[in-house]
Amino acid sequence: xxxxxxxxxxxxxxxxxxxxxxxxxxxxxxxxxxxxxxxxxxxxxxxxxxxxxxxxxxxxxxxxxxxxxxxxxxxxxxxxxxxxxxxxxxxxxxxxxxxxxxxxxxxxxxxxxxxxxxxxxxxxxxxxxxxxxxxxxxxxxxxxxxxxxxxxxxxxxxxxxxxxxxxxxxxxxxxxxxxxxxxxxxxxxxxxxxxxxxxxxxxxxxxxxxxxxxxxxxxxxxxxxxxxxxxxxxxxxxxxxxxxxxxxxxxxxxxxxxxxxxxxxxxxxxxxxxxxxxxxxxxxxxxxxxxxxxxxxxxxxxxxxxxxxxxxxxxxxxxxxxxxxxxxxxxxxxxxxxxxxxxxxxxxxxxxxxxxxxxxxxxxxxxxxxxxxxxxxxxxxxxxxxxxxxxxxxxxxxxxxxxxxxxxxxxxxxxxxxxxxxxxxxxxxxxxxxxxxxxxxxxxxxxxxxxxxxxxxxxxxxxx
Numbered sequence: 001x002x003x004x005x006x007x008x009x010x011x012x013x014x015x016x017x018x019x020x021x022x023x024x025x026x027x028x029x030x031x032x033x034x035x036x037x038x039x040x041x042x043x044x045x046x047x048x049x050x051x052x053x054x055x056x057x058x059x060x061x062x063x064x065x066x067x068x069x070x071x072x073x074x075x076x077x078x079x080x081x082x083x084x085x086x087x088x089x090x091x092x093x094x095x096x097x098x099x100x101x102x103x104x105x106x107x108x109x110x111x112x113x114x115x116x117x118x119x120x121x122x123x124x125x126x127x128x129x130x131x132x133x134x135x136x137x138x139x140x141x142x143x144x145x146x147x148x149x150x151x152x153x154x155x156x157x158x159x160x161x162x163x164x165x166x167x168x169x170x171x172x173x174x175x176x177x178x179x180x181x182x183x184x185x186x187x188x189x190x191x192x193x194x195x196x197x198x199x200x201x202x203x204x205x206x207x208x209x210x211x212x213x214x215x216x217x218x219x220x221x222x223x224x225x226x227x228x229x230x231x232x233x234x235x236x237x238x239x240x241x242x243x244x245x246x247x248x249x250x251x252x253x254x255x256x257x258x259x260x261x262x263x264x265x266x267x268x269x270x271x272x273x274x275x276x277x278x279x280x281x282x283x284x285x286x287x288x289x290x291x292x293x294x295x296x297x298x299x300x301x302x303x304x305x306x307x308x309x310x311x312x313x314x315x316x317x318x319x320x321x322x323x324x325x326x327x328x329x330x331x332x333x334x335x336x337x338x339x340x341x342x343x344x345x346x347x348x349x350x351x352x353x354x355x356x357x358x359x360x361x362x363x364x365x366x367x368x369x370x371x372x373x374x375x376x377x378x379x380x381x382x383x384x385x386x387x388x389x390x391x392x393x394x395x396x397x398x399x400x401x402x403x404x405x406x407x408x409x410x411x412x413x414x415x416x417x418x419x420x421x422x423x424x425x426x427x428x429x430x431x432x433x434x435x436x437x438x439x440x441x442x443x444x445x446x447x448x449x450x451x452x453x454x455x456x457x458x459x460x461x462x463x464x
Contacts, residue, residue, distance in 0.1 A: 019091045026087065032080070039084035052092045057099045060085060064105050065332060068371020069339055078371055079109035101265035107390030108370030140176040147179055150187060154227045162307055174219035187223065192232050195220050247448055248415035249406050256416055258402040259395070266386075267394035269321055270367060273299075274410055276315035278417035278434050280305065281410045285388050289326065290362035294319060301436070310436045326366065333364050336383060341372055343382045358382075418446045 016037060023036050046063055047055065067073060067081060082105045089097055144151060151172060158168045179187060181201070182194050199217060202208045225231045251259065256275055263271055273284055283301050291300045297314045304310060314322075336342040343358040344365060350357060357363055365385040372383050392410055399408035406412070414435070421431050432443040 015091065019087060022091055023087050026083070028083075028087075035080060036084040036087065039081045040088040043085050043088065052089070053094065055089070055094070057096050060089070060100050064370060065335065068108060068369075069336060069341065073371075075109050075111055079106060082106050082109065098264075101267075103390060103394060104266050104386070105370050107387055107393075110387045110389065111373040111384075140173070140180060143176045143180050143184065146184065147176075147186070150223075150227065151175065154223055157226050158222075164305070164307075170215055171219040171222060174216045175223050178216070178220060188228060188230070191230075195232070248419075248445060249408065249412045250419045250446075251404070251406065251408065251412060251416045253420060255402070255404055255406070256413070259398050259404065259408065262398040262401040263394060266325065266367060267391055269318065269325060270391050271395055271398070271410070271413060272315070272318055274413040275417055276318060277312040278414050279312060280414060281388055281391065285367060285385050285391070287366040288362065289329075289364050289366055292322065292326075292366060294323070304436050306436070306438060308436055310433065312434055329364065329366065329368060330361065332368065333361060333383075336372070341381055341383070343380060344368075345375065345382055345384060415446070418443065422446055 019037065019040065020033055023033060024030075028036055043063055044052065047059055064082065064085070068078065073081065082102065086097075086100075086102050089100075154175065155168060155172060158171060175187070178190075178195070178198050179185065181198050182190050195217075198220075199213055202213050202216060221232060260268060260272055260275070270284055273279065274281070277284075277299055279299075279301060283304055286302075287299070288302070291302060292314065293300065294314070297316065297319070298311050299314050301310050301312060333342055337359065344363055346354075346358050346363065365383070367386045368383050369386050372381050374380070375382050375384075395408065395410050395413075399406075418431050418435055421434070422428065428440060428443055428447070431446070432440050435443060437443050
């Protein structure tokens with residue numbers, strides 16, 4: 001006769017069989033199966049006083065938050081933990097499975113690399129005057145080593161002028177590609193003839209876009225004029241890439257509503273902010289708590305493109321959700337402080353002037369990562385902001401789910417913000433200020449979108 005204990009063991013064995021079946025259906029390799037079971041068992045042991053069916057989304061969030069705070073797991077291990085727990089509750093069949101923002105936790109597994117704009121924007125020590133680190137082992141690494149002095153001088157000159165980290169990275173890469181193209185010679189031995197051949201090769205053989213060719217040209221002009229002190233004269237004629245005249249991708253209000261309705265959790269809030277404020281992707285990602293002003297219903301965008309601050313409206317429909325979100329973020333920050341952490345990345349100047357500011361509530365990111373990570377430059381354990389790839393993927397998936405045939409991305413929401421304001425009669429100068437454009441001619445592109453039916457002309461077919 002079968003005992004109760006034997007029946008229980010048989011039921012547990014059947015449960016893990018179903019668990020592994022679901023894991024395999026999600027692409028888990030046989031060699032990793034035991035690790036998924038191990039991580040699921042670790043979660044079960046962490047809450048031993050309740051059955052799995054009695055757990056709630058709060059239990060999952062608390063456990064993942066604690067695991068991320070301890071910092072013992074590498075990026076891939078944390079990702080494995082999230083997947084293992086999701087498969088666990090999929091197997092249990094809990095009704096609240098979709099209430100957990102699994103994509104947020106999954107994207108929290110990705111740490112910011114040394115070259116990420118937030119980390120690299122303000123660097124310290126030897127890296128301040130040297131070329132950035134490269135972990136990809138690209139063919140340009142040899143160029144970077146052999147021409148370190150020139151590159152270091154160029155990067156120091158770029159940072160002295162306050163250019164963005166993306167400009168720094170782009171200029172450095174193009175200079176390295178030019179040196180490699182010219183036979184790894186010292187750029188002082190090269191001139192406008194070699195530059196013309198390089199740019200022409202990009203257009204003819206590389207078939208690059210006009211903007212890409214202009215990036216390379218700007219980088220080389222900067223190198224020779226500001227670093228080598230050998231300003232280039234007229235480069236002469238070379239084949240230029242054709243510059244297409246493209247209109248921005250703009251969604252209708254109905255399409256925006258369909259897109260947002262297919263999103264949930266923190267990514268829905270962030271996408272709504274992009275559309276409701278006209279912010280750029282990284283401006284939203286890097287928002288600090290002190291930049292959100294609920295009394296004046298506005299958001300201060302700090303250090304935007306061109307090193308400029310500006311003010312954008314805070315949509316009233318998002319206030320309640322944003323307040324709830326910040327309450328959860330504050331609880332997360334308080335937990336970090338109690339564990340001896342709670343620091344956030346600050347620019348070097350502020351970090352030196354206000355050494356205690358990194359733990360203050362006002363400086364925390366509005367959209368923090370779900371886990372602590374080690375700053376790859378300073379070595380400090382901090383909670384960085386969420387990685388932008390998570391929001392980009394969420395917007396793309398929502399666009400596919402809404403069956404939008406337009407090429408939708410995060411920047412499309414900014415384009416839609418501007419176009420819809422102009423449609424409602426707002427002054428173009430006001431829209432220019434809200435977008436942070438240096439020149440109104442940049443904002444004028446949205447007036448072309450407003451001309452319906454082929455520049456506003458009615459087709460003669462419609463009057464037959």
